[in-house]
Amino acid sequence: MAAIILAWKPGIRDGWQPAYPDAVEHVAEAGTFAARWSVGQRRNIPAGTEAWLLLQGRHARGLVGHATVTAEPYSGAGLAAPDDAVNFVDLAVDALLPRGEGIPVDELLARVPGVPWKAVRSSGTVLKAEHEPALRALWAENVLPSGPDPTLPVPGTLPGPAVERVLANRYERDLQARHACMEHHGTSCSACGFNFEAVYGELGHGFIHVHHVVPAALLGPAYELDPITDLVPLCANCHAMAHARADLVSPGELRRILGTSRSVLGDVASPEQEAAWDDARRILEQR
Structure with missing residues (x-):
């Protein structure tokens, strides 16, 4: 099952409920956060699809989160869209970074060059399987666990x-x-x-x-x-x-x-x- 990229453009639409900083805190404390995401007119996104969250805009552009699709696309009528032309998916977000702490687009281009990171314009862009190992490795290298963890040593004391x-x-x-x-x-x-x-x-x-x-x-x-x-x-x-x-x-x-x-x-x-x-x-x- 191919993973997808979900684009977030805060300058156009900030659909986080609650606000993004609260969502980041919720993931850090509870391990997951339920969200609804617009995917335009896309429909072929089955439940269980892995999703990477890409922040766009002028500042702090880059990869900020990871999620799993829990419900395949459904009509936006009666939700945040005026008609059924826009579809949404439900997500279980299991990793979400504060703005400014994501993996920058330039680093994404250097380490996972086969993906047109700057050209991603809409949610639902398919990430080819051949690019997934490099992206996972980059994510693992850059993203450290958030919040206190009794299994980790105190910072600065690393024998x-x-x-x-x-x-x-x-x-x-x-x-x-x-x-x-x-x-x-x-x-x-x-x-x-x-x-x-x-x-x-x-x-x-x-x-x-x-x-x-x-x-x-x-x-x-x-x-x-x-x-x-x-x-x-x-x-x-x-x-x-x-x-x-x-x-x-x-x-x-x-x-x-x-x-x-x-x-x-x-x-x-x-x-x-x-x-x-x-x-x-x-x-x-x-x-």
């Missing part, structure tokens, strides 16, 4: 092991690696079975942390990531517990802990906790 930890953290956030991991393992936590969409509905669609199971001490210049065996999906709680020890807590050990924790006296579990425990026990029995 050798900490540098390795940052590298592992970047593997966890590499879009291509994340997609390969989730395509193989799904989006339920591999330790407790928690699924964000099952609990939060559409808000949690496609949301899950990805954990790098290889200890930082084993990383080195010759290391090559295998997203199927080296990455596993974990919910936020299990991901934090996996990093509770310097040598990492494996998903299997987390499952064993969860399998015995429900016997603690005096603990009143919620229905969601009961379901998570049942899922953890089921996963443990299958392995």
Whole structure:
């Protein structure tokens, strides 16, 4: 399925609801943001299509975000368009950079020269598959995780092991690696079975942390990531517990802990906790 480029021209139309800075903050805090995007008269954009958000205009032009199409094009009649000549798609935005911090167009032209970045005029421009690897690599190099992360060292204190930890953290956030991991393992936590969409509905669609199971001490210049065996999906709680020890807590050990924790006296579990425990026990029995 080919990816597309979605153009945003704030000087003509700023359709972000809420305002763009609020949307950036929402993605940083929640991991995803639901948006509606005009694609003109285009219709052949199936749900699941990957989308790159390109800021246009005189200032700060460049790549500012990444999203997945969650609903194929539908008529704009009754929405922001006066008739049904304009179509819209629904998006789940999973990465959004503040204005001024995107990847500049000049850098895009230099690193991904096969794409006419300056000539993109409308949303829905198809990104050829041959150009996707270079774009993903450029995005991974330039975009660092936003917001505090307990798995990252304090800025300015980077001894050798900490540098390795940052590298592992970047593997966890590499879009291509994340997609390969989730395509193989799904989006339920591999330790407790928690699924964000099952609990939060559409808000949690496609949301899950990805954990790098290889200890930082084993990383080195010759290391090559295998997203199927080296990455596993974990919910936020299990991901934090996996990093509770310097040598990492494996998903299997987390499952064993969860399998015995429900016997603690005096603990009143919620229905969601009961379901998570049942899922953890089921996963443990299958392995």
